Amino acid sequence: MQLKKYHIWLLSILSGLLMGMAWPVNGVVGLVFIAWIPLLFVRDFVRNNPEQFSRGAMVLYSYVTFLIFNLYTTWWVAYSSIEGGLMAFLLNSLFMSLVFGLAHIIDKKVFNKRAGFFVLIFFWLSYEYLHMNWELSWSWLNLGNVFSENPNWVQWYSITGTLGGTVWVLALNLVLFSTIKKFIRSDKNIIAVIPNIIVAVAVFVTPLLFSNSLLKEDLPKDLPxxxxxxxxxxxxxxxxxxxxxxxxxxxxxxxxxxxxxxxxxxxxxxxxxxxxxxxxxxxxxxxxxxxxxxxxxxxxxxxxxxxxxxxxxxxxxxxxxxxxxxxxxxxxxxxxxxxxxxxxxxxxxxxxxxxxxxxxxxxxxxxxxxxxxxxxxxxxxxxxxxxxxxxxxxxxxxxxxxxxxxxxxxxxxxxxxxxxxxxxxxxxxxxxxxxxxxxxxxxxxxxxxxxxxxxxxxxxxxxxxxxxxxxxxxxxxxxxxxxxxxxxxxxxxxxxxxxxxNNTPTYYAVNGNYLARFSLFMVGLMLVIAFSKKLRKE
Structure with missing residues (x-):
């Protein structure tokens, strides 16, 4: 699929708007499952046409996406201070775009485009966790928070915490992106993408069914x-x-x-x-x-x-x-x-x-x-x-x-x-x-x-x-x-x-953000592999 420069800018802007439009309290939460797709098409085009773009192009395009997302959802921070609000918007958007850009580079250079599904998820989970645990922490826009007005969808947060929601959002966006991409490449042959559609439905429905089963579990009647x-x-x-x-x-x-x-x-x-x-x-x-x-x-x-x-x-x-x-x-x-x-x-x-x-x-x-x-x-x-x-x-x-x-x-x-x-x-x-x-x-x-x-x-x-x-x-x-x-x-x-x-702590209360700790290990492993490949080339 050929894109012109203005298409790339429009897709980057569209992703930011969709992310914002999905956000609570007045958002349409279902949009979050397609919000990343335009940005993923930008990433795919930049990756497949490196001669047309500078090395930091993906950071620039994604920065536009995340700046719109931040402004759309947390503009009210500027009530405290215009200068402080601007600093928060600019820095938080920068952190997000650097993570997205780094995941793009690792996927392309280290795994030759084959592991993109996992690279982005591991990098984003690691980012959200690290952003919760340093002195510039601002975790308001962690992706799993998008379901705060729909807690019946995510009762399994008692096991995974909100980072499980981050995995769900990114995974479904990536599956739908690959489905659309395959559909275009197959000359819009719907039969060719039926397996992808089945996977997408499973990724969307399985967490909902699990959540529904947990909803039926009531607290004991004899609690203090x-x-x-x-x-x-x-x-x-x-x-x-x-x-x-x-x-x-x-x-x-x-x-x-x-x-x-x-x-x-x-x-x-x-x-x-x-x-x-x-x-x-x-x-x-x-x-x-x-x-x-x-x-x-x-x-x-x-x-x-x-x-x-x-x-x-x-x-x-x-x-x-x-x-x-x-x-x-x-x-x-x-x-x-x-x-x-x-x-x-x-x-x-x-x-x-x-x-x-x-x-x-x-x-x-x-x-x-x-x-x-x-x-x-x-x-x-x-x-x-x-x-x-x-x-x-x-x-x-x-x-x-x-x-x-x-x-x-x-x-x-x-x-x-x-x-x-x-x-x-x-x-x-x-x-x-x-x-x-x-x-x-x-x-x-x-x-x-x-x-x-x-x-x-x-x-x-x-x-x-x-x-x-x-x-x-x-x-x-x-x-x-x-x-x-x-x-x-x-x-x-x-x-x-x-x-x-209820004095019985949940699995998540006891174990915390174990998904992020595993992701940090995987990101560290990816970076070691990347460094080793670079040394071998030299």
Whole structure:
């Protein structure tokens, strides 16, 4: 098939548009199974006509595709900062195009075009995994997230995680591409491609049938339960959160609690940054805002409270001072401390417990590569929550609220990391509580996408997920990813819920992203083969 240059550009643009049009929350998800086909035709033409293209042509064409994809799906990131949003779009698109271009080169030079099916899948899985685990992490557009509005399709995420969805998307695109290509080459002889069509149908239908069988598996009836109150205080994060003092913010929160709680309420969950002012952890009880909550719990001893706050901790004398530490002068001595985005657990007659957010938003909560770039951390984008370079917890932590019932505290951005959330489940968490502040997204797809992705965490862990969001969306999601109840955005309200706790971790929760680890091994093997072939030629 002969293509002119403008055909190549149009196909590259078409792939980007189809990828975006498939994306939740308003997308047509089925488009994702054909979205890569135009780009695959571009790759095929470039590969078969090397004399017409420069060495980096495939990176350039795919960059157009992925830039459109990024802009179409996450344009709302620019609400925080036009400059920061542009940087995110340009860099994320570049990473994607470099991976696609490298897979193209390895397939062509090492395997002589015969292993393209596997090369692209292994490289893309490796990319998504590495992009989840470095300091510029932005995993929002991992392909498996596309099914967040269709959790009934992917109940097998409890085995594979969202990376299984990535395999499904790429595999079906590659099968359909090869089918169309064979159909064209056979002078449009439908008989010639019947085996390909059968394979394509099998690749599409088999995961759906498996998912349907898993849907029929219910949670045991005798599981422990908890009565929750999810609070949505509806505080404007850019102005009210800073203009109101901590006591006023807590008064606002407790007024909602008093209005909606009843004698059965056992656990109150409030959003990320319920108290914006940073407080020293070693003297939390001395802050009047915290003391008022402790006294409230004391008067209602059946209640525990899980809430989002901003805290800080002094660096010990013999403790290593890390790159993200902050400092202040006391007398003539420079002292260091860490600041945290914290989940605080308050229980009657028990010490306060802390979990520090461990997956931080690049450029907002942590300056990437802080050891080298610390002088510019003052330019961190303010998204209305805790900003600047923050410290983290070294490992997941769950909170016990009685009778060996434990909750997994997930703070905002952490909820897009399936492997991380699964670790909380393997640490004994019986349900997932996401505390977040999504107000900075305003009326955009951003906060709706964030809620939607939480549905996949429910499927992966076979557990209920609850969300307490400052301005919304607060809600309850069952273990199959179905929405049980939700709040309206920008309303002051609360949701009462009684949910079961499932303390049995899924295969995925225990084993994490094993598909990616295998893919990394395969990519490493391919690169070794490529290097060996080059040495032999020399």
């Amino acid at each position: 339960t908890v009565n929750l109150l999810l609070v949505q205080p509806n505080v404007e994060p850019y102005y009210e959160a800073y203009e109101l003092n901590s006591n006023q913010l807590v008064h606002n929160m407790l007024s909602v609690v008093r209005e909606y709680m009843d004698d059965s309420t056992e656990l109150v969950i409030t959003p990320e940054s319920t108290i914006e002012r940073s407080m020293w952890e070693h003297k939390m009880q001395r802050y009047s805002a915290i003391d008022s909550i402790i006294k409230f719990v004391g008067k209602n001893p059946q209640l525990d409270v899980l809430m989002g706050v901003s805290t800080r901790r002094a660096v010990g004398e013999n403790e290593e001072v890390k790159a993200y530490a902050r400092s202040f002068i006391k007398g003539k001595k420079e002292l260091f401390y860490y600041k945290y985005n914290t989940a605080l657990f308050i229980s009657d007659n028990q010490p306060l417990q802390f979990y520090h957010k461990s997956k931080l938003v690049p450029g907002v909560e942590r300056l990437p590569f802080a050891a080298y770039l610390k002088p510019i951390q003052k330019f961190a984008i303010d998204l209305g929550g805790t900003t600047g370079s923050l410290g983290t917890s070294d490992e997941p932590k769950t909170f016990d609220f009685g009778n060996n019932r434990r909750v997994s505290p997930i703070i905002c951005y952490e909820s897009i990391y399936g492997e991380l959330v699964g670790k909380f489940s393997s640490y004994g968490g019986g349900f997932i509580a996401i505390i977040t502040n999504d107000a900075w997204w305003y009326e955009s797809p951003g906060y709706r996408q964030h809620f939607s992705i939480a549905r996949l965490r429910a499927v992966e862990n076979n557990q209920y997920v609850v969300r307490a969001a400052n301005t919304g969306i607060t809600g309850v999601i069952d273990n199959k990813g179905n929405i049980v109840s939700v709040s309206e955005f920008y309303t002051k309200t609360a949701i009462k819920a009684k949910i079961p706790l």
